[in-house]
Amino acid sequence: MSQSTASSDSIVRIGRLEIRYLMDGTVSGAGFGMFELIVPPAAPVPPPHAHRDNEELVFVLDGKLRYSVGDETRDLIAGDHMYTPRGAVHAFSNPHAQTARALITLTPDIGAQYFRDVAAAVGDAGGADRAKLLEVMARYGLQLAAAKPAPL
Numbered sequence: 001m002s003q004s005t006a007s008s009d010s011i012v013r014i015g016r017l018e019i020r021y022l023m024d025g026t027v028s029g030a031g032f033g034m035f036e037l038i039v040p041p042a043a044p045v046p047p048p049h050a051h052r053d054n055e056e057l058v059f060v061l062d063g064k065l066r067y068s069v070g071d072e073t074r075d076l077i078a079g080d081h082m083y084t085p086r087g088a089v090h091a092f093s094n095p096h097a098q099t100a101r102a103l104i105t106l107t108p109d110i111g112a113q114y115f116r117d118v119a120a121a122v123g124d125a126g127g128a129d130r131a132k133l134l135e136v137m138a139r140y141g142l143q144l145a146a147a148k149p150a151p152l
Helices: 112-122 130-139
Strands: 011-014 017-023 033-039 049-051 055-062 064-069 072-077 081-084 090-093 100-107 142-144
Touching: 011 112, 017 112, 049 090, 055 064, 055 072, 064 081, 064 100, 072 081, 112 130, 130 142
Parallel strands: none
Antiparallel strands: 011 017, 017 033, 033 100, 049 142, 055 081, 055 100, 064 072, 064 090
């Protein structure tokens, strides 16, 4: 069965971020998953983290998205992409004036349920229960990056 548009139950909101799952590989059995990520200007985003089991490709559709992999940080515009290998620390943000939209592909997929679980840990007010959030991340093979020491 194919689906040309995301259904309302495939949309997850975490704070001001919006995730629209287009292909949930954990449900469909596909070897990958794909979702649209909408990041308004200055929206709170996840801290730098790594995926133990997943590779990720971000492809910007609209706006400008700041994306970092390891020590490389780029401001991606529509048509630009960046790849994140398994285990690489990565992060994103939108310090720009307009909303950014990106297509994210994960292989293997982490699944929409991960984002639903994160949304539950963060709560409606955006005040994350840190212990619960770390437990959710660990359960799905993610870990926060170690904090970098402040320059002297």
